[in-house]
Amino acid sequence: MTVHILFAAKVESWSDYEAPLRETLDAAGLDYVLDCDMQAEQVEYIIYAPNSGLTDFGLFPRLKAVLCLWAGVEDVVGNASLRVPLARMVDEDGLTQGMVEWVTGHTLRHHLGMDAHIVNPDQRWDCTPPAIAQDRPVTVLGLGALGLACAQSLAHLGFPVSGWSRSAKDLSGITCFSGADGLDDALSGAQIVVLLLPNTPATENTLNAARLALLAPGAFIINPGRGTLIDDNDLLDALDSGQVAHATLDVFRVEPLPQDHPYWPHPNVTVTPHIASFTRPSTAARVIAANIARSEQSEPMLHLVDRSVGY
Structure with missing residues (x-):
């Protein structure tokens, strides 16, 4: 028929x-x-x-x-x-691969401190070597198709990767956490956090002041998931205090991001126009x-x- x-x-x-x-x-x-x-x-x-x-x-x-x-x-x-x-x-061949490449690229960018060399108006000759992957704990929030693929890619590069999901999972090469208590454990001491959770009432403001305080000082936030996952005011406070060194954000509560939004001029925020994957x-x-x-x-x-x- x-x-x-x-x-x-x-x-x-x-x-x-x-x-x-x-x-x-x-x-x-x-x-x-x-x-x-x-x-x-x-x-x-x-x-x-x-x-x-x-x-x-x-x-x-x-x-x-x-x-x-x-x-x-x-x-x-x-x-x-x-x-x-x-x-x-x-x-897997389109959306997932695109997300893996974007997340891996920005994770390596922050891990290697590339921004300091790309934008270096003072012509500083700083020979401080970056950390190696095994010394940079990464946490991926959300272990669905996209989050799992990103977590596996980062683990393959040598990063110690923790992952958090709503339901318990057992994944090779990834330290898995679940549930409300597990979320705090997954974030504790993380130097890079990647958000790939869905937008639901339960995930709104997952990263708030209390949870941002659990991260290693000077941590990096990478959000290609949903804009609602982060409390914007709390993130700005954490950026201003130095608790978060930089946030690379691809998604926002209002898109396009309004021209008067404080993320645009902030020196420690990278705004990308919802292009992580499509x-x-x-x-x-x-x-x-x-x-x-x-x-x-x-x-x-x-x-x-x-x-x-x-x-």
Whole structure:
């Protein structure tokens, strides 16, 4: 039977996604109709971006599943009209690899003290050698697909890596913590902290004044996760006191970051414009096509969101 698939994202995305989606759907052996405009009563699957403007999933009586193009689903998971399975984007070749490269790059940047040599107006000839990886404890908050891949990459480079997750995990090469008490233990003495938690009520302000105080003095914060994970005022206080030496931030509560936000002029903050990782059509299309094929073959879909925890 013919499968009807609606592409619901910003209009300009259709030209980027159409060819890769058709190629991968063909390769999966599916008989399908794919379009960005379709009669609601025909739609069985929705390839979805939360910024598409689509908010009422009750309009689609034959809907089987919604496949999100984004890793983050906080903007849709609470939608009361969504009563079918919701799959988030987990793309090892695109999203995950991009995140690993960004996190590893900025971790090495801070670890090696590269900023002092890149911006050196006084022409200082400082021969102080950097620490080596084994002497620089790193903590990764969040051990989902993205966090786990980053933690493993850093451990492979020789960093002693601790990881924290909501539920207990046992991972080779990573010291794992879980639960409320485990979070404080994971942060204690960390010199670099990478935040890759989802945006949920339980994770808001995970890094606050009390937890920032647990870090090694002069620690570095790297946040490519969600802007809500950090209490901004507490981080600014920690930066001004020297408890945190530098924060590299890719995500913010309001985006684009307002021009009058104190992060912009702060000498110890690096602002990047939400580019740590993003969905790449060529690789994301393979994930989407494979999941639709699984559903049509009555196999369990992958990367389904647990509504009770929000991701």
